[in-house]
Amino acid sequence: MRMRKKKNLPQRMEKAASVLVTEPEALRGRWREEYPGYGRLFAELGCGKGSFTAGTAAAEKDAFLVALERVPDAMIMAMEKAVAAELANVRFLDTDVARLGEIFSEGELDRIYINFCDPWPGKKHAKRRLTAPSFLALYRTALRPGGQIHFKTDNAPLFAWSLETLREAGFTLSEVTEDLHAAGPVGVMTDYEAKFYAEGKPICRCVATKEDA
Ligand SMILES: C[S@@+](CC[C@H](N)C(=O)[O-])C[C@H]1O[C@@H](n2cnc3c(N)ncnc32)[C@H](O)[C@@H]1O
Numbered sequence: 001m002r003m004r005k006k007k008n009l010p011q012r013m014e015k016a017a018s019v020l021v022t023e024p025e026a027l028r029g030r031w032r033e034e035y036p037g038y039g040r041l042f043a044e045l046g047c048g049k050g051s052f053t054a055g056t057a058a059a060e061k062d063a064f065l066v067a068l069e070r071v072p073d074a075m076i077m078a079m080e081k082a083v084a085a086e087l088a089n090v091r092f093l094d095t096d097v098a099r100l101g102e103i104f105s106e107g108e109l110d111r112i113y114i115n116f117c118d119p120w121p122g123k124k125h126a127k128r129r130l131t132a133p134s135f136l137a138l139y140r141t142a143l144r145p146g147g148q149i150h151f152k153t154d155n156a157p158l159f160a161w162s163l164e165t166l167r168e169a170g171f172t173l174s175e176v177t178e179d180l181h182a183a184g185p186v187g188v189m190t191d192y193e194a195k196f197y198a199e200g201k202p203i204c205r206c207v208a209t210k211e212d213a
Contacts, residue, residue: 003073013072016079021066021091029105031064038064038089040110043142045097045130046070046117048191050078055188056113057082057090063110065090068097097130097138104142112139112149116192119158131162136169140210149208152180154196159204171208180205 006012013020021027027034031041040063047053047067057065069075072094082090093103117130126132131151139149149171153159156178166173179202180186193203 003071006073006076009072009076012076012080016076016083019079019082019087019090019092021093024066024093024095024103028103029108031066031104031108035064035089035091038062040064041108042066042111042113043068043100043104043109044113044115045100046114047078047092048074048116050075050081050191051194052113052115052188052190053078053090053092054081054085054087057087058085059188061089063089066093066103067091068093068095068100068103070094070096097135100138100142106141107144107147109142110144110147112143112147114149114151115190116153117158119153119155121157126161129158129162131158131165133165133169136165136171140169140171143210145210145212147210150205151208152190152193152203152205154192154201154203156204159206163206166206166208170211172211174207174209176206178202178204 042063042065044053044065044067047069053067067078067090075092075094079092114130120126120128151162163173181197181203189197196203
C-alpha cells in the first residue's frame with residue numbers, strides 16, 4: 001500500500017497508544033493471560049486502515065483480535081477507529097507478519113484473517129505473498145488444531161495459487177467462492193473490499209482449516 005507520510009504521526013500514535021502493543025514478543029504464549037475473559041484469539045495480517053478490524057472486533061465480542069501491520073501511516077487510522085469505537089478486544093502491532101512465530105506460541109491462535117494481501121505478481125516475488133508456503137508454515141504452527149485461516153482477495157490468479165499452497169500445506173478448504181457478494185453483501189468488509197464491491201469487482205474467499213492430525 002502506498003501511503004503518504006503523516007506529519008503528525010508521532011502525536012497521533014501517542015493519542016491512540018492504549019491500543020498499541022510495543023513489545024508483543026513478551027506476550028508470546030501469554031496473550032490469554034494478559035487479556036483474560038475472551039474465548040478465542042484471532043490475528044489479522046496486514047490490517048491496513050482497519051475498517052475490517054474495528055467491524056470484526058465489534059461483531060465478535062467474545063474474541064480478542066490482534067492486528068499486525070508494517071505501515072504505521074495506515075495502521076494509525078485503524079488504531080483511531082478502534083479507540084473511537086471504544087473497543088476493548090483489539091490491539092495493534094507495528095510489525096512484519098514474518099515475525100508471527102516470535103509473537104504467538106505453538107497452537108495459540110484460533111483464527112487468522114488475511115484480507116487483500118499484496119498479490120506480488122511474477123514468480124520472482126512469489127515468496128513475498130502472505131499465502132506463500134513459508135508464511136503458511138508459520139500460520140500452521142501458530143494455529144491450534146481445528147484453527148482456521150479466513151482468506152479474501154479480489155485477485156483471481158492469487159486466489160487460485162493460494163488454494164494450491166493452502167492444500168499443499170495440509171489445510172482443508174471450505175466455503176470456497178469466487179464471488180462472495182453475488183447475492184448481496186456478506187460479512188464485515190475491509191477498506192479495499194468496500195472499494196472493489198462498489199466497482200462491481202467479484203471477491204474471492206475461502207476458509208482453510210488445520211485438521212487435528
Ligand atoms: C492491499 S493492503 C490491504 C489492507 C486491508 N487488509 C484491506 O483489505 O483493506 C495490504 C496491507 O498489508 C500490509 N502488509 C503487506 N505485507 C505485510 C507484512 N509482511 N507484514 C505486515 N503487513 C503487511 C500492507 O502494508 C498493507 O497495509
